Amino acid sequence: MIYEVFRQERKGQAFAHAGSVEAPNEEFAEWYAREEFGRRGESVALWVVPREAVHEIDEFVDELGRNYHRVDGYPLKEKLKQARERAGTSADRRS
Amino acid sequence: MVSTVLRRVSARAEPLLPIADDELILGWRNSEWTGIAPFLEEDVAFSSIAQNEIGHARAIYQLVAEELGTTADELAFDRKPEDYRCSPFVELRLVPDWAKTIARHCLYEDADQRRIQELIEADDPEVAGLAAKIDREEVYHRMHAQMWFERLEDEPQFQEALEELRPLVDQRGEHLPEFEHLWQEMTEVRRSVAGATW
Numbered sequence: 001m002i003y004e005v006f007r008q009e010r011k012g013q014a015f016a017h018a019g020s021v022e023a024p025n026e027e028f029a030e031w032y033a034r035e036e037f038g039r040r041g042e043s044v045a046l047w048v049v050p051r052e053a054v055h056e057i058d059e060f061v062d063e064l065g066r067n068y069h070r071v072d073g074y075p076l077k078e079k080l081k082q083a084r085e086r087a088g089t090s091a092d093r094r095s
Numbered sequence: 096m097v098s099t100v101l102r103r104v105s106a107r108a109e110p111l112l113p114i115a116d117d118e119l120i121l122g123w124r125n126s127e128w129t130g131i132a133p134f135l136e137e138d139v140a141f142s143s144i145a146q147n148e149i150g151h152a153r154a155i156y157q158l159v160a161e162e163l164g165t166t167a168d169e170l171a172f173d174r175k176p177e178d179y180r181c182s183p184f185v186e187l188r189l190v191p192d193w194a195k196t197i198a199r200h201c202l203y204e205d206a207d208q209r210r211i212q213e214l215i216e217a218d219d220p221e222v223a224g225l226a227a228k229i230d231r232e233e234v235y236h237r238m239h240a241q242m243w244f245e246r247l248e249d250e251p252q253f254q255e256a257l258e259e260l261r262p263l264v265d266q267r268g269e270h271l272p273e274f275e276h277l278w279q280e281m282t283e284v285r286r287s288v289a290g291a292t293w
Binding site for chain 2: 021022023024027028031032034035036039
C-alpha cells in the first residue's frame with residue numbers, strides 16, 4: 001500500500017505534500033512517515049493518507065474562454081491607470 | 096587505563112554498564128541491516144532504531160564516565176573484549192535472517208522495558224532522569240516491535256526464532272565467538288589512531 005504524506009511545518013500553516021511511503025498497513029505507514037518526515041523537527045504535524053483516498057482532478061473546462069474567471073484574465077494595471085487619469089490623480093500629475 | 100579503572104567500578108556504573116554495552120552492541124548488530132533491510136522504509140526505520148540504541152549507550156557511558164575517570168569514547172571503544180558486559184543475546188549476528196532479527200528485537204524491547212522501568216524508579220535522580228528520557232524514545236521502538244510481532248506471529252519461521260532466542264534473553268557470561276570480530280571492527284579506528292575522534 002502506498003500512503004501519501006503531507007506535513008505542516010509550523011502551527012497554522014497549510015499542509016503541503018511531503019512524499020509517500022510504502023507500508024503494509026496504516027500503523028506501519030504512520031511509523032515510517034514519522035521517521036521520514038518528522039524526526040528531525042521539520043514538521044509539527046503530518047497527514048498520512050492512503051493513496052486511493054486522494055481524488056485527483058485534472059480537467060478544467062473553459063470552452064467559452066471566459067478569461068475573467070482566471071487570475072491572469074483581469075489585468076488591473078491598465079484599468080487603474082485610466083481611473084487615476086479620470087480622477088486627476090495620475091502618477092504624472094502628482095510628481 | 097580503562098581496564099584498571101573498571102576493576103573499581105562504582106556503584107552507579109555497576110548496573111548501568113551492562114545496559115550501555117547491550118545497547119551499543121545491539122545497535123551495532125541492527126545497523127548491519129542498513130542498506131539490505133527487506134524494503135526501503137524499513138531500512139530507514141531499523142537504521143534509525145539502531146542509531147537510537149547507540150545514542151542511549153553514549154548517554155549512559157557519559158553518565159558513568161566521569162565517576163570512572165574516563166570518557167564515553169574510551170568506554171565504548173578502548174576496552175578489551177573481556178571487559179564488555181553485554182549479553183551473548185545481543186552479540187548474535189543474525190543478518191540475513193529477518194525473522195530472527197525481529198524476534199530478538201521483540202524479546203529485547205520487552206526485557207529492556209522492565210530494566211528501564213527499574214532505573215526510572217532509582218533513587219539517583221540523574222539515573223532516573225536519563226532513564227525516563229531514554230524510555231520516551233523506547234516507546235517508539237516498542238511500537239515498531241509490536242507492529243512486526245503482530246505481522247509475523249502466525250509465521251512458523253518467526254515462532255521458531257522466538258523459541259530459539261527466548262532462553263538467551265537473560266543470559267550473561269562468556270562472549271560468543273562472533274563477538275571477537277565485531278569488537279575488531281568496532282575498535283579498529285581507535286586501535287589504529289589512539290584517541291581518534293570524529
